[in-house]
Amino acid sequence: MASQSVLLQFNLKPEDSEVSSRCEELMAIFGLSAEDLFVQWETYVMNASAADDPLQLNVENLGKLQQHLQKKLVKSQQKTPLSAVKRPMMRTPNMNLVPSTPSVKKRRKDTPQSADASFAGLDSSPLRSSPTKSAVSGEIIETLNGHLDVLPGSGIRPKLLANFNPQKYKFRTMNQKLLEVADYLDEQIDSMAKAVLEHYKFDSEEFGNPNIQSQTEILTVGRIVPDSPLTASDADLNANSLFLETSRLGGIGQRIKLDLSSLHDYSFFPGQIVCFRGQNLTGEFFKVTETHQIPFLGSPVSSAEELQSYEYGAGNMKVIFTAGPYTPQRELKYSYLAEFVDRMNNEVRPDTVVMFGPFVDVNHVQVADGTLHFDELEKQPATLDDVFRTVVAPILRRLECLVILVPSTKDATTKHAAYPQDSFDRKNLGLPKNVKCFPNPATFQLNEFLIGCSNNDIFKDLKDVAAGAPLKESRFDRISGHVIEQRRYYPVFPGGLKQKRSLKEDEQAVHISGADLHVSYMGLAEFNTSLPDILVIPSELKAFSKIVQNVLVVNPGTFMRQNAAGSYCEVNLKAPKLDELEKAGDLYLHTVWKRARVDVRRT
Incomplete structure (x- = not known):
């Protein structure tokens, strides 16, 4: 029987057994999740050669997708390694990640x-x-x-x-000052911390610096960031590669590795402002025991x-x-x-x-x-x-x-x-x-x-690390929930970047387009x-x-x-x-x- 994740992502009916089985074969061949395969399919349909109709989801076209992914895999071995590509975009010590808690379940188109x-x-x-x-x-x-x-x-x-x-x-434009960028990113965390404090009526003494070793649980508000400032915008993150960045007021702007092993349901992405309860027992990582949703606007x-x-x-x-x-x-x-x-x-x-x-x-x-x-x-x-x-x-x-x-x-x-x-x-x-x-x-x-x-295409640029219940929702539901909760039209930071990589090892990737964020005015x-x-x-x-x-x-x-x-x-x-x-x-x-x-x- 087809997995529920495939049926949900592709809006398939249980009787569409051939299509769902073919999808699971592709997932096994290329090591993709149901959501990753869905994104690959949507991208392939969008980039397919000219036709009067978009490609329909059937076994024949999934075969064409397999050929496309195989060619893409072969070509990727000839391209410049992603870690060696220098990105023509200013980065700052601060990077945001945004939590999302979409409340709408995946909706079947026929129900x-x-x-x-x-x-x-x-x-x-x-x-x-x-x-x-x-x-x-x-x-x-x-x-x-x-x-x-x-x-x-x-x-x-x-x-x-x-x-x-x-x-x-x-x-x-072309006049972005590093200090102004840092001030805005700092203020973004502090203003959200104030909103959380007012909404949940927390005691302000419960808030602390997650970077400091302590035996006591604390509350903290910060920004999700990758483990390295040089991480490429299209890199695949995982639960072990996420850090929490604090503001200068909440933690001197330092970053601390996150331990998410106690959480069962979550969805985090770079640039997301989050509120965590947890403790730093060893000084090496902050173990998150509970998340508090950012309050929604009215x-x-x-x-x-x-x-x-x-x-x-x-x-x-x-x-x-x-x-x-x-x-x-x-x-x-x-x-x-x-x-x-x-x-x-x-x-x-x-x-x-x-x-x-x-x-x-x-x-x-x-x-x-x-x-x-x-x-x-x-x-x-x-x-x-x-x-x-x-x-x-x-x-x-x-x-x-x-x-x-x-x-x-x-x-x-x-x-x-x-x-x-x-x-x-x-x-x-x-x-x-x-x-x-x-x-x-x-x-x-x-x-x-x-x-x-x-x-600005947030649905394409936002790449989250999710587990539990959020994975059962569609990607579009989840990202929409992130945007609404974060109170920002484009909550990802750094923004998405589209590059054209050269087949020659000595040539750098060329910037084509992207989010092009002017951060100090975000x-x-x-x-x-x-x-x-x-x-x-x-x-x-x-x-x-x-x-x-x-x-x-x-x-x-x-x-x-x-x-x-x-x-x-x-x-x-x-x-x-x-x-x-x-x-x-x-x-x-x-x-x-x-x-x-x-x-x-x-x-």
Whole structure:
């Protein structure tokens, strides 16, 4: 019988015995866990050669995956050893790791879903995910809350409120000071320690320095880090390679090896802020006996007057989320994007379209080698800004609704290529007034809905060390829980790094892209005073929508997957009815997870 971990990771049914058996064979051949095999499969599908449809999970395609992994294994023996690769990225003595406690179980796509564990008893909203396999543009791939109706857009522009100060994003990149980085990383630990102390009502005298040998159990708050500052960002960590880094106030900034042998259920990753109870008996390691979850922020609330002041027209609001790249990998052509805009105007008619970059991808092969040519233009653009103004902007100007643009660090038309990232220059790029340019990340309101957006692929970059119950949850559930608990859009530190390694031993790896964190300004990537109603983080991995801690988590996927059509998300939000909302004193919880239908659609 197939293992439960394989069935959960790949959303297989017990009768899919051939596929599950093939998966277990691959796990045994390559020494992979079910989750590692799932990530390898998703990556292989994403990088597969051009096709009208993404590869389906069957025995034949798993055979192709085996051949791909075997070739990859052979090539890796010819490449520069990972330990010898010098990473072109500044590192500091401080490194973060983040704990996560996702409260949502893995949801089968063909069975009813429940929201957060605290709402397991509610059966009023039969959440259901129902994937389809059609390759037709606009066809539904997966649905959440399918019992809710899909209605046309109201035609009434929603009220937009930005919950950020754009002036704070005007900082200079390439100007990161080591002392400022250390101060921020220090303050991050101390502020979380204060939140833990206030939430659990601990006695402050219980807190101590985990680096000092003692026979007494203490409480400590710190950051999970690898055992060596030179550990590569894509290295495989394990329970024996984790250290705890303290702040200057909590432990003089020293690090201590962790002994996790007494813990049965945990999930830790570099950059995670954790609260441990334990003791250092020998001075060589800190034995953890108990973990305390970082307290969650509260949910957004509104008054009755505020909720009744918003106009919804047909009784709902339709919002589209889509993320770049918007062109095939082989050529910089925007025909797919033009067709998408026409479909939005003529068929879907959304109230708002939120578009994430990159629009002109700096890593695109034609951008990199300078072979751009647009047959439809008599005069070829002289700069990459001209490409946006003369090719992309005319397409976006045709959108008839409210449009919100969020950049990517891979956008060639932004001068700000670090995360957190300043917004596009709307006037310079020739965009109309119905297009709003927001920074990355950004928190904003559409009517009463609080939406948090971040265009940095945390689902791909976060690699955790897990054991026990967290391993039974899907990777996407677990990482979503980490982001929500850590109160940060990108809690990994150091950030993910993508490199192109040379086959020649004497040549260093070349930096292609990555998280590109400007650490001293990472406070701009933290949540405000509450959790968002909707958390949108695009990823190169499989598109999905989930409910974690009563937050609707959406990954629209990429608009183009290599040279084939990708996906986008359509969210239909029901207008609030006071008698259907939950009260918190004199205010009302938005309960978006119960009144929002999410359809992942083919582009």
